Amino acid sequence: MEKFRKTSQYLLPLEKPDNTPGQYDVYPTFNLGNGKIKAGFHSLADEIAREKTVVIDGYIGVLFDLFKQELNLCLQAKGIQAVWWDIRAALKSEEEINTLAAPFLGGDDPIFGKRADFNLSDYFDAGQLKKIQPDPQAPMNILVGCGASLAGWKGKLIYIDLPKNEIQFRARAGIIHNLGTSQTAAPKVMYKRFYFVDWVLLNRHKKAILPSIDIMVDGQRPQDISWMKGEELRQGLKTLATNGFRVRPWFEPGAWGGQWIKEHIEGLPKDVPNYAWSFELIVPENGILFESDKNMLEVSFDSLMYEAGTAVVGEACYNEYGDEFPIRMDYLDNFDGGNLSIQCHPRREYARRNFGEVLTQEETYYVLDCKDDAVVYLGFQESIQPAEFEAALTESFQKNTPLDVNRYILSHPAHKHGLYLIPPGTLHSSGRNNLVLEISTTPYIFTFKMYDWLALDLDGTPRPLNIKRAMENLYFDRKGEKVKQELISHPALLEKGADWELWHLPTHRDHSYDVHRYTFHTDVEVKTEGKCHVLNLVEGEKILIETAGGVRQQLHYAETYVISAAAGSYRLINQSGREVQVVKAFMK
Numbered sequence: 001m002e003k004f005r006k007t008s009q010y011l012l013p014l015e016k017p018d019n020t021p022g023q024y025d026v027y028p029t030f031n032l033g034n035g036k037i038k039a040g041f042h043s044l045a046d047e048i049a050r051e052k053t054v055v056i057d058g059y060i061g062v063l064f065d066l067f068k069q070e071l072n073l074c075l076q077a078k079g080i081q082a083v084w085w086d087i088r089a090a091l092k093s094e095e096e097i098n099t100l101a102a103p104f105l106g107g108d109d110p111i112f113g114k115r116a117d118f119n120l121s122d123y124f125d126a127g128q129l130k131k132i133q134p135d136p137q138a139p140m141n142i143l144v145g146c147g148a149s150l151a152g153w154k155g156k157l158i159y160i161d162l163p164k165n166e167i168q169f170r171a172r173a174g175i176i177h178n179l180g181t182s183q184t185a186a187p188k189v190m191y192k193r194f195y196f197v198d199w200v201l202l203n204r205h206k207k208a209i210l211p212s213i214d215i216m217v218d219g220q221r222p223q224d225i226s227w228m229k230g231e232e233l234r235q236g237l238k239t240l241a242t243n244g245f246r247v248r249p250w251f252e253p254g255a256w257g258g259q260w261i262k263e264h265i266e267g268l269p270k271d272v273p274n275y276a277w278s279f280e281l282i283v284p285e286n287g288i289l290f291e292s293d294k295n296m297l298e299v300s301f302d303s304l305m306y307e308a309g310t311a312v313v314g315e316a317c318y319n320e321y322g323d324e325f326p327i328r329m330d331y332l333d334n335f336d337g338g339n340l341s342i343q344c345h346p347r348r349e350y351a352r353r354n355f356g357e358v359l360t361q362e363e364t365y366y367v368l369d370c371k372d373d374a375v376v377y378l379g380f381q382e383s384i385q386p387a388e389f390e391a392a393l394t395e396s397f398q399k400n401t402p403l404d405v406n407r408y409i410l411s412h413p414a415h416k417h418g419l420y421l422i423p424p425g426t427l428h429s430s431g432r433n434n435l436v437l438e439i440s441t442t443p444y445i446f447t448f449k450m451y452d453w454l455a456l457d458l459d460g461t462p463r464p465l466n467i468k469r470a471m472e473n474l475y476f477d478r479k480g481e482k483v484k485q486e487l488i489s490h491p492a493l494l495e496k497g498a499d500w501e502l503w504h505l506p507t508h509r510d511h512s513y514d515v516h517r518y519t520f521h522t523d524v525e526v527k528t529e530g531k532c533h534v535l536n537l538v539e540g541e542k543i544l545i546e547t548a549g550g551v552r553q554q555l556h557y558a559e560t561y562v563i564s565a566a567a568g569s570y571r572l573i574n575q576s577g578r579e580v581q582v583v584k585a586f587m588k
Helices: 041-048 064-077 094-104 126-131 164-172 187-212 230-241 260-264 302-313 315-321 348-355 386-399 467-473 480-486
Strands: 029-031 037-039 053-058 082-086 140-144 156-161 215-218 226-229 250-252 277-281 287-292 295-300 327-333 342-344 363-370 375-380 409-413 419-422 428-430 434-441 448-451 492-496 500-505 513-520 523-527 533-539 542-547 552-556 560-563 569-574 580-587
Touching: 029 230, 037 041, 037 287, 037 295, 041 064, 041 156, 041 215, 041 226, 053 064, 064 082, 064 140, 094 187, 156 187, 156 295, 164 187, 187 230, 187 302, 215 230, 215 295, 226 230, 226 295, 230 287, 230 302, 260 327, 277 560, 295 302, 302 315, 327 533, 327 580, 342 467, 363 428, 363 533, 375 419, 375 480, 386 448, 386 467, 409 480, 434 513, 434 533, 434 580, 448 467, 500 523, 513 523, 513 569, 533 542, 533 552, 542 560
Parallel strands: 029 287, 053 140, 053 156, 082 140, 156 215
Antiparallel strands: 037 226, 215 226, 250 277, 277 327, 287 295, 327 434, 342 428, 342 448, 363 419, 363 434, 375 409, 375 428, 492 500, 500 513, 513 580, 523 569, 533 560, 533 580, 542 552, 542 569
16 A cells, blocks of 8 residues: 555556456546657656746645655756745635635534535635746746646646545545645545535636646656646547547445455455445546556546536536536445445435535436345335334434334345336435446435444444435335336337347436437447437447447446537447347436
């Protein structure tokens, strides 16, 4: 484990490793051609050697002091004595910054706050910003730190990006802290402030300066950077936005986690207790990997939306949700693990009012694999009495005693390729021995747990419950026979050809997205009709995806792929030697 991060997960290597043919690729890249991505501080020093003024901006979690040290050594080796300036000198006091952040941190709520409604510039003293001026006598002036471009210097703009998973690994290692603060805190406390304040401010700032970035640096390997020119980055993003892409997935152990991912996905550490999640497409935390000469560079997914969001999701969707990519896919693995908590998600208006979210969590469970004894908990027994249920939950929590789950909650046999519908306010849980492909709208942390089977988190402490919030959102009329009729999807054949079929897996009326499934032996042509499509190969070893723009990408079993709305059309070509199935999610 590297000293700057606390995790069992591998650090992204500089060079793309060879992937086993036909296997899930944990480092999916888009190849830019030769000469686009450079490696190391010496090459960066060469690039800026003739500049008089350089601004180095970047994301929270970047180790700016180490970056400065490494780059300065390379500049000195070239005979350049740069004068360095630190943007932190213009920050308001920590007390003032904490006062600004406090209304959005949810008080003593351990998980939830509300998205901040101010800007990064509000953390800085305007007068102090003006005082930071380059020395006209110096051979080179370099201004560095989060928000450095706010000083208004004219010169080469370098931006250092950092993936959200690596930010969390560094927080767990205790080597970084929240924006504008001087002390580290418990990882979960820091995460809440990252999510509701720091990431919000820095994303707005990144969007504002993205067109002006001259050099993009991947900062997750502090002493082994990769970088590319801003104009080539923006062109690469535009290509993805008119064709398609995979994001880089990442994986996490959890209290209820299972063994399916460990057994089926190569290239991951095996010395972990389990894998509970695969962040297949949870774009607030995923990145996009570019490749050139085998060198890899990762940028955050939101860069794609900032550069060409309308092309990615289509005009109608962009007009409604802006830069918020609306669909997510992730895996919940509890094969030989534990039950997921009994939970629900907020209704849309509740999520907007309380958390500042444009969307809420409108979920479905697509069962990719399961054992014979697996069940899905979904909806209430016909006899449910809300007050009695709440009292039982409260007693279980206070006395740490088991809840009589089957007295209140329905369980349904899990069936491979079955789709279980979980609109907001629906009680649900995945029983053990399922691998669930969770198809949902994008928000992903707003889970109100009511009962956690008396399980402990990996740190040995109980996970927080949210019984009150759950009771404010549950629909108690989702019970009995109504659940089987309305919350378990009943597939219907839409179209068929010589060797292919298109099935509709209807979602609930409260879902803003829909689900189709293609079954085919050779190939099938699909039109986007102005919408973004999210695909997953749920049966078969591999297919080839070919867009009208000429981009060709192999998709392996269980991998997720996004077709941009602007692609127009694409072709799915079977390479498995047997019938394959592809699930497609899209906004209604």
